[in-house]
Amino acid sequence: MLIETDAIVCGLRAHGEHGAVVRLMTPRDGLQAAYVRGARGRRMRPVLLAGNVVQARLRARTEGQLAQAEVELVHSRALLMSEPLPAAAIEWATVLAATALPEAQPYPRLHAALDGLLSAIEAAPSASGWGAALVRYELLLLAELGFGLDLDSCALSGSQEDLVAVSPRSGRAVNRAEAQPYGDRLLPLPGFVRAGGVGSWRDILDGLRLSGHFLTRDLLTDRAAPILEARSRLVDRIGRASGLGDNPVAERGGGA
The missing domain is CATH 1.20.1440.120 (Recombination protein O, C-terminal domain)
Structure with missing residues (x-):
């Protein structure tokens, strides 16, 4: 599975020592859950705030596997x-x-x-x-x-x-x-x-x-x-x- 899309950050749940499972609302593929490495680190925390728009690249070997995601900030609503x-x-x-x-x-x-x-x-x-x-x-x-x-x-x-x-x-x-x-x-x-x-x-x-x-x-x-x-x-x-x-x-x- 490979999905590249803009998405709205809708939720984040801690997973492991530094990562998190992020839920992203996408235009064509609905709600997608994916693991983001370093999601709770200083660089990624402000990117993964609820309501932010991100560019996401989600990859998984099979449909049943939790996807891994790389995300970049497109629009912040942090203020x-x-x-x-x-x-x-x-x-x-x-x-x-x-x-x-x-x-x-x-x-x-x-x-x-x-x-x-x-x-x-x-x-x-x-x-x-x-x-x-x-x-x-x-x-x-x-x-x-x-x-x-x-x-x-x-x-x-x-x-x-x-x-x-x-x-x-x-x-x-x-x-x-x-x-x-x-x-x-x-x-x-x-x-x-x-x-x-x-x-x-x-x-x-x-x-x-x-x-x-x-x-x-x-x-x-x-x-x-x-x-x-x-x-x-x-x-x-x-x-x-x-x-x-x-x-x-x-x-x-x-x-x-």
Whole structure:
């Protein structure tokens, strides 16, 4: 096996005295794990920070063997690691990919979404500039892994107009008229999820509650559940930045 590609660093686990197993998100070959010699040394530590873009050369004698990798820095996001909110966002976005995705399966749309999200965090450190992109990234990851939501029409009436909520049970959209009897038992559906663009602080927090519900229920279970602590830290920081409270993304049950 020989792969030469740009990649996003998504995770690093110590292996041996000085090396590490690095997880890299690639455009065409999906998530790739590889051993990097000297990964924890002075020269390589700043190269292998989560969120950095590297040029990687991965080699293995067989498909089942852990690849050996040589990496060179293409673009560093190290400066963002000194800012609590951008650092928390990069940590979460990359650890989610490293934990949830199966290795060596191509997800070009997810790579593009992760790259776009990291670029947005870099361009606008305030979550008001990239919060909507984070929600769309999480929802896309759910969809790519078979847990996508059905947001095209109302689960109860079939209408495609005025969709404002999502059933926490079925993952289907509900329009305003049909949602009224259920009160706050439904999850809010911010307009940017379907229409694109950015959202208000409240829209972003509502979107995070939506995606977080299904990530927790359907994907990040058992051994993957501990990484939700990174998401909780991020959501708490976004809540404080928004001025809407320390815990504005409370989960709710019930619904259609």
